[in-house]
Amino acid sequence: MKATRVLSYFQVPRLSSRLWSVWRRDRDVFMKTYKVNFFPPLLEPVFYLLGLGFGLGSFVQPQEGLPYIVFIAPSLVATSMMFSSFFECTYGSFVRMYYQKTFDAIIATPVSLEEVIAAELLWGATKSLINSSIVLAVILLFRLVSSPFFLLIPPVSFLVGLLFSAIAMCFTAITPNIDSFNYPSFLFITPMFILSGTFFSIAALPQEAQLVAHVFLPLTHAVSLTRALAVGRLSASLLLDLAWFLVTTPLFFVLSINLMKKRLIK
Amino acid sequence: MERGVLIQAENLTKSFGDLLAVDHIGFQVLAGECFGFLGPNGAGKTTTMKMIECVSPLTSGRLTVAGMDVTKHATGIKRMIGVAPQEDNLDPDFTVFHNLIVYARYFEIPKAEAHRRAEELLRFAQLEEKRDVIIEQLSSGMKRRLVLARALINEPQILILDEPTTGLDPQARHLIWDKIRALQKQGVTIVLTTHYMEEAAQLCDRIVIMDSGRIVEEGRPRDLVRKHVGEEVLEVAYDEEVLRFLRNAFPEATLDVVGDRIQVFTNQPRGVFAEILSKFEFKAAMIRDANLEDVFLKLTGRRLRE
Numbered sequence: 001m002k003a004t005r006v007l008s009y010f011q012v013p014r015l016s017s018r019l020w021s022v023w024r025r026d027r028d029v030f031m032k033t034y035k036v037n038f039f040p041p042l043l044e045p046v047f048y049l050l051g052l053g054f055g056l057g058s059f060v061q062p063q064e065g066l067p068y069i070v071f072i073a074p075s076l077v078a079t080s081m082m083f084s085s086f087f088e089c090t091y092g093s094f095v096r097m098y099y100q101k102t103f104d105a106i107i108a109t110p111v112s113l114e115e116v117i118a119a120e121l122l123w124g125a126t127k128s129l130i131n132s133s134i135v136l137a138v139i140l141l142f143r144l145v146s147s148p149f150f151l152l153i154p155p156v157s158f159l160v161g162l163l164f165s166a167i168a169m170c171f172t173a174i175t176p177n178i179d180s181f182n183y184p185s186f187l188f189i190t191p192m193f194i195l196s197g198t199f200f201s202i203a204a205l206p207q208e209a210q211l212v213a214h215v216f217l218p219l220t221h222a223v224s225l226t227r228a229l230a231v232g233r234l235s236a237s238l239l240l241d242l243a244w245f246l247v248t249t250p251l252f253f254v255l256s257i258n259l260m261k262k263r264l265i266k
Numbered sequence: 267m268e269r270g271v272l273i274q275a276e277n278l279t280k281s282f283g284d285l286l287a288v289d290h291i292g293f294q295v296l297a298g299e300c301f302g303f304l305g306p307n308g309a310g311k312t313t314t315m316k317m318i319e320c321v322s323p324l325t326s327g328r329l330t331v332a333g334m335d336v337t338k339h340a341t342g343i344k345r346m347i348g349v350a351p352q353e354d355n356l357d358p359d360f361t362v363f364h365n366l367i368v369y370a371r372y373f374e375i376p377k378a379e380a381h382r383r384a385e386e387l388l389r390f391a392q393l394e395e396k397r398d399v400i401i402e403q404l405s406s407g408m409k410r411r412l413v414l415a416r417a418l419i420n421e422p423q424i425l426i427l428d429e430p431t432t433g434l435d436p437q438a439r440h441l442i443w444d445k446i447r448a449l450q451k452q453g454v455t456i457v458l459t460t461h462y463m464e465e466a467a468q469l470c471d472r473i474v475i476m477d478s479g480r481i482v483e484e485g486r487p488r489d490l491v492r493k494h495v496g497e498e499v500l501e502v503a504y505d506e507e508v509l510r511f512l513r514n515a516f517p518e519a520t521l522d523v524v525g526d527r528i529q530v531f532t533n534q535p536r537g538v539f540a541e542i543l544s545k546f547e548f549k550a551a552m553i554r555d556a557n558l559e560d561v562f563l564k565l566t567g568r569r570l571r572e
Contacts, residue, residue, distance in 0.1 A: 021371035028368065029359045101355035107321050108349040109372035109420075110341045266282065266322060 013114035022119030073144035084131035085161035089168035128161020147232025166252035173259035277327035289479035305476035348422030407438030
């Protein structure tokens with residue numbers, strides 16, 4: 001009985017190409033306000049590069065053999081993947097679900113709820129791709145990228161964004177109200193932003209904390225992949241980082257859809 | 267499937283935990299008719315609509331739309347119905363026109379065809395001038411008309427209208443009624459819920475009255491009025507003596523005391539009240555036509571539903 005209950009949360013959803021009509025809806029909204037949407041990811045990394053990179057960086061010793069500004073530049077790309085997709089599928093999806101009743105309107109058509117949620121996740125991943133690519137362009141302009149492998153960062157950003165979208169959607173499925181998103185934001189996203197090898201080498205953390213970061217913090221793997229591709233330090237451990245996403249993403253993808261079904265289908 | 271039956275429910279039941287929202291109801295909607303669900307708040311009307319729309323699973327019973335079981339053929343059914351929900355769920359980020367276009371995509375309607383239909387529906391809903399206006403700037407009547415237009419984008423055989431005119435002023439309401447009549451003339455089968463009796467009397471060929479999840483009566487509006495409250499109602503100011511007198515004068519009638527008025531319902535033909543009024547003087551006496559509201563209140567009581 002208990003096992004079937006747990007399994008019901010991992011029931012593989014049936015999806016059709018109709019889900020792209022929902023993705024296109026979200027894209028249309030984004031494009032309507034694209035000027036507002038493009039500015040933050042363009043300007044924010046500039047502030048970080050100036051303040052932390054040039055400013056603080058002049059006092060900080062090289063991290064993992066890289067000048068501080070070169071070390072943190074890929075982190076800005078990776079964190080933008082996390083922020084854009086996580087907030088899209090928490091606050092963004094919640095507004096569409098609860099305040100605008102957009103999901104209700106869509107599921108009265110041949111599009112199913114599973115397809116709506118899957119499309120929201122794919123849109124979150126797309127936001128990750130868009131925003132992180134803008135940040136990537138900025139660090140390219142600052143000449144902080146030294147390897148042609150940076151071209152692989154956008155596809156990685158989609159995968160990373162998909163995972164963060166799915167985790168976000170799990171919170172959206174269980175949150176009682178929009179204010180409660182403060183909990184995952186401050187207890188999950190903020191610590192990850194600081195502790196995932198973003199602004200200092202993860203080797204500086206105590207052994208146990210390093211283990212936690214590797215096992216539980218997706219951003220650790222995103223930063224590790226992004227940095228390796230930006231500076232061209234390829235190694236076998238990158239396959240582990242990638243494998244981490246390939247295992248967790250489908251799990252959270254399916255879980256979030258089932259949680260949303262339990263919330264919305266009554 | 268019987269000929270002409272488009273929607274059929276048998277023992278249809280829906281419970282939310284301990285609450286029995288829809289309690290073993292049965293009904294048939296015939297092709298081409300306008301079928302109304304009446305009932306106070308919480309009667310189970312919207313829940314029933316959601317089951318027909320295939321967005322809310324049945325707890326038990328059977329429900330078919332055009333011969334298709336809702337539990338098995340959701341996509342097929344959703345293709346042939348149009349839904350205008352109670353709450354406004356238009357896309358606030360888009361213009362009037364783009365709302366229709368985006369909605370057309372959910373039905374996989376090709377772009378050129380979607381544009382053609384959207385323009386036509388804007389004409390139908392008298393929203394041509396608002397074509398490129400953001401939703402926020404529409405009045406509530408315009409929003410309702412757009413919701414109606416949106417429900418028609420897939421050229422549905424069945425149109426489900428959940429309280430289509432709640433909160434509208436009389437002008438806006440009459441415009442919506444005109445549109446609904448026009449659609450029925452085109453052969454669209456209409457299922458609507460309402461708690462405006464006048465709306466049901468104006469639009470519906472047949473109605474069911476629901477209360478606490480059950481169907482308490484069904485039939486043609488006019489037949490129900492005649493059956494339950496007769497043709498005319500006499501209303502006079504409340505007075506002990508008058509009440510006694512009326513009881514004697516109309517022994518078979520139903521006398522209701524509502525606030526400070528007495529209402530007399532009788533099955534006798536038109537004219538008996540006029541006769542008695544010509545012989546006796548009553549304070550603030552009035553004869554009016556019996557209506558669906560009288561039936562509704564008689565069957566569902568005057569208790570407030572909140």
